[in-house]
Amino acid sequence: MELKNNGTDVADVNSYLDNSTLVRTNARTPLLPALSLADFANLSHTTAVSILELTARFESRSVPETPPFQAAVPAILALAGIRNGSYSQPASVNLTLASAVVNSLTSAFLHTPSNYPSLGNGWSILNSSYIGTYKSGTAIIPRALTAISLYLGNTADESLYPTLGSTQLSLTDDEAYLFTFSGKPPVAKNGFWSLTMYDDDGYLVSNTENIYAVGDRSNITFPNGNLVYGNATEDGSFQILVQDANRSPPGNWTAK
DSSP, X not given: OOOOOSSOHHHHHHHHHHTOOOOOOOOOXXXXXXXXXXXXXXXXXXXXXXXXXXXXXXXXXXXXXXXXXXXXXXXXXXXXXXXXXXXXXXXXXXXXXXHHHHHHHHHHHHTOGGGSOEXXXXXXXXXXXXXXXXXXXXXXXXXXXXXXXXXXOOOTTTOOOOBOXXXXXXXXXXXXXXXXXXXXXXXXXXXXXXXXXXXXXXXXXXXXTXXXXXXXXXXXXXXXSOXXXXXXXXXXXXXXXXXXXXXXXXXXXXXX
C-alpha cells in the first residue's frame, strides 16, 4: 500500500486492519536447510558446471510454486544431471553445444518482432503473454531473459516495462540523456511511472540528492514552471534530464 501523508493514510490503513482476520493454526511449514559455506565450497572453475552444481545444491530450497511444476521440474533437472542435491554431467551431454543451442534460441527470440510489439519511436515491450509465466507458462527462453533483469516481472495488468529496442542506455561521465515526453503519461488510481538508474551491478546509484527515481510523484515541471501533475487539465511536452551530478544543468532548467 502506498502512503502519501495526505491526511487519510491512517484511516486507510485502519480500514484494512478492520477487515483483516488473524487465525492461529497448528500447521507448520518445515524449515528449509540453512545456507552454509559448504554450499559454496568446492565448485568447478568452469562457469557452466559451477552454475549447475549450485542449482543442485539449492534445488531443495527453491521448490516451484505450482503443483504442475513441482512434479515436472525434478525430472527435467535429472536429464541435466541434477539429482538428490548433486550434479554429475551425463555422458551424452555436451555443455558447449548446449550453450550454443540456447544462445541461438535466445537470439531468434529477441529478433522475432511479435515477441516485442512496438510502442513507437524505437521503444518496444515484451509480449504480455510472457510476463508472469512463473505461474503457468512453459516458455523457458523468455522466462530466462526476463529473470535476468526483472525476476520474471509483474503481469501486464500490473506493470509495463518499455525497452529501447536492443539499445543499452549506459551513462558515462561525458554523456547526458534527455527524455522528451509529448504529454504526461496517464496514471491509474494508485498507479505510478518512473525512470530509475542502476549501476553495472544492478544497484541504485548513490547520490547526494538521495533521489533514486523520477516520475509522476516527483516535482517534474512543464517549461512554464507548472508541475506536470499539479493540474489535471494541463498537459503538454516536458523533458527529464539525466546527467552526472558534477555537471551543472542548463540555466533554464526548472527543477532538479
